[in-house]
Amino acid sequence: MKGTKFSYLLAVAAAALLLFSFPFAGAASAADAAVITLPAPDKSGGVPLMKALSERKSNRSFSEQVLSQQELSNLLWAAFGVNRQDGRRTVPTAKNSQQAAIYAATGTGVWRYDGAAHTLTKVLSRDTVKVFGGAPLTLVYAAPEGLYGAMHLGSIYQNVGLYCASAGLANVVKATGVDVLKNELKLPEGYKILIIQSVGKPK
Ligand SMILES: Cc1cc2nc3c(=O)[nH]c(=O)nc-3n(C[C@H](O)[C@H](O)[C@H](O)COP(=O)(O)O)c2cc1C
Known part of the structure; x- marks a missing residue:
């Protein structure tokens, strides 16, 4: 019985450690999680468009x-999330090709955003905060070369x-x-x- 209780406490402590060592505050996933399912974006908030x-x-x-994690979800959804039943996005793309790739570079690695699933998948374990000038998040944008991309x-x-203007976040x-990250990221063919765009709380 004592052993069971001890194991339970150990499991709780390990879960708490993983939770608080995660790069996005409030994330319930483990630090090394390969895929994070983001919470649903909050589409009701924000300031009026003209103020933003x-x-x-x-x-x-x-x-x-x-x-x-909620801010990250909102931000990525605003960036390139699905906003209609038919799978179309928050931005227009030529012939609905949806040709754009977004990578979220953070302190615990680089994550590829999947807008259709609203998930992040870890693609690199490297801490990128310093190389991108200290921003906790840098969005790295790729597309096929050319005008439409x-x-x-x-x-x-x-x-x-x-979104940053609306949420009081800094960005450039x-x-x-x-x-x-040119030589480290495995981009889709032809991309x-x-x-890039750095994002964080203003200093
Ligand atoms: C395509 C593009 C490239 C940019 N490159 C840089 C850059 O390399 N470094 C930087 O500090 N700002 C960069 N900026 C930000 C511009 O300097 C900034 O938008 C401009 O000075 C106007 O300021 P504002 O965004 O506050 O209106 C870039 C902006 C765009 C749209």
Whole structure:
């Protein structure tokens, strides 16, 4: 009986350790989880669109504080989530090709966002906070080379910029730093990293 109780306490302690060592606050998954199912995005909140547009700006100073899992969910859904029953997204894409890839680079690794499943899958274990200038989250955007791909990513980073304005988060779009993960990320065939966007709480 004593042994059972001890094992139970050990399991609880281990679960608590994993929970609090995770990079996104409030995440229930283990630190080494290969796939995180994000909570449903909160589509009811936010400031009115015209206010978000008024407040959209670049901010290059980030606190070390990580985003909550809900903020991350909202942000990625705004970026390129599914917003209709038929699987179409929050941004338009040429012939609904949906050609855009988003990687979330964080303190515990780089995660690929799957908008259809609203999940993150770990693709690299490397801590990327320092290499991206101290931002707790840097979105690395890839698309097929060419005009349409660049347009898709521009729509995505603007959605993220507006979400940040609405949620009081800092963000900056950057061309410098696009090569940081170039040789490590296995991109879809024909894709190229075109732009990045750092996000965090303002300092
Ligand atoms: C395609 C693109 C590339 C950018 N590259 C960088 C960059 O490498 N470094 C940086 O600090 N800001 C970069 N920015 C941010 C711009 O400097 C910023 O948007 C501009 O100064 C206007 O400021 P605002 O965003 O506050 O309106 C980039 C923005 C865009 C759209």
